[in-house]
Amino acid sequence: MSHRKQKRVEPPDAGSVPRAVVNRLSLYLRELQHLVADGTHTISSGGLGERLNFTDAQVRKDLAYFGHFGYPGIGYRADELIGAIRKILGTDRVWPVAMIGIGNLGRALLGYKGFSRQGFEIVAAFDTDPTKVGIVVEGIQVRDIATLADDVRQQHIRLGMIAVPATAAQAVADLLVGAGIDGIVNFAPVTIALPPHVSQLGVDLAIELEQISFDVVNRLRTR
């Protein structure tokens, strides 16, 4: 049994890491978290890959972007790799998040347990609708969007989630940028323009359905 010291996790050059690799890091992390919850504490690259339909070579290649994590004859130590991936993804800390737009989607996102489990705490919720301002949703009191800039600064909020109608998304994004936010996840079905120093990710829920229809169509064709 080897006790070689694990190499330090080097901060990767984000520009050199393909987006797909970062996406798979999230999948590895989630699978490792399930394993630990089930009482498994070591796993091989092949074992981890098999649970996600990836080859062992894919798993090793993806992780090699960030360091050397396996132990000969053991594989990966799940807790250790979880810690390393969280550090790489930046989720080894708690991120205070602001939610803007408290319609059905905003309410669903406020109630989504998976965020806090991964280190994202929605600490403030905003809307423009006077009938919504003041109500408490999932333990968070909805505030008037007029206070957004002050609240973002006071609560050290770094990330924002936008779930407003398409027509309001750009104005909300501009408010968040003005408040000094670092990243925005946009659920509004519209592309927003942001300065280059603010990260953004647009979530297009139809993409999930397109991926499924691709799978279904292609399996049917090859039957």
Added chain:
Amino acid sequence: MSHRKQKRVEPPDAGSVPRAVVNRLSLYLRELQHLVADGTHTISSGGLGERLNFTDAQVRKDLAYFGHFGYPGIGYRADELIGAIRKILGTDRVWPVAMIGIGNLGRALLGYKGFSRQGFEIVAAFDTDPTKVGIVVEGIQVRDIATLADDVRQQHIRLGMIAVPATAAQAVADLLVGAGIDGIVNFAPVTIALPPHVSQLGVDLAIELEQISFDVVNRLRTR
């Protein structure tokens, strides 16, 4: 100006196409749809890539899995490439979809305009809660889940979206499988077991936040 006939779109071997490529097809499709809406009808691989932060080589390599689409001196004809990608993704038809679970997330998904725009029509909604059965949400009357199997068959529903609590997800998935569904998009924060002939995609909304935190952390480090 060339008028070479475009090669037929060959049905790809789904197993040989990386998931990331299929995902990018959705992004290309959406960008092309925006272009056409804005009155642009041809675009180069470099132009298309630039709008999405991909290289022109990436765009060409991805599309080469499925055929030859560009025209020398013109680039891609947007309408033609839209048609080809929809055919590849299987969205050149309308897919009737069943939505199960009419909580906040279910309601948000029922109201999400992006689905029908891409060929996915939610034609039936189900819940177990007697206070929800019978109500009309976004023009669709919620039915008792007891009628799911019959309704799926009668309405030729092929895809299901699950937005129920984690504890109920597997039972709902089993019902859908029993009704003969081909694919499931699972929004419940739990992994479900399905027979190999049913496609599934789990949507983990925390992944979007992890991707953003990676971007933010890495940009901050390299400042």
